[in-house]
Amino acid sequence: MHPAAAFAAATPVQARYQALAPSAPQADRMVDDQLALPVTADANDYIYQWEASHDYDPPAGLEKIEASVLAINAADGERNPPKTGVTEGAVKRIKNGKVYLIPASSETRGHFTTRDPRYYARQLLELLQSAPQRTM
Numbered sequence: 001m002h003p004a005a006a007f008a009a010a011t012p013v014q015a016r017y018q019a020l021a022p023s024a025p026q027a028d029r030m031v032d033d034q035l036a037l038p039v040t041a042d043a044n045d046y047i048y049q050w051e052a053s054h055d056y057d058p059p060a061g062l063e064k065i066e067a068s069v070l071a072i073n074a075a076d077g078e079r080n081p082p083k084t085g086v087t088e089g090a091v092k093r094i095k096n097g098k099v100y101l102i103p104a105s106s107e108t109r110g111h112f113t114t115r116d117p118r119y120y121a122r123q124l125l126e127l128l129q130s131a132p133q134r135t136m
Helices: 003-008 012-020 024-036 043-053 058-064 086-091 110-115 121-130
Strands: 069-074 097-102
Touching: 012 024, 058 086, 069 086, 069 110, 069 121, 086 097
Parallel strands: 069 097
Antiparallel strands: none
């Protein structure tokens, strides 16, 4: 494949990283900076998460969900691309379910955008204020 064709096939997120580090030395520096950060994660936690989810089948019980649900996805997300319609189709089956799609921009970073609440704080506040309150 010609390099120009490969770049044209890049996702919007990859293109944004290319803009942040347009040269090999800049990209190397970006990677080195990330590798220099302290590792605080426990590998066993990740193993548990993957093992616990391998046979999980959420569609089987979506209609049973009574809680208010706000499913948040990023328009430029590469792990759950909105164009597949999977999330929207699933959330339609939840009585009080809504989907919020974070618009892609030069500031978003695909799937990782959902880690930053500034992109969905207003929607979350609206959900919390409008959700039925129950006493336990």
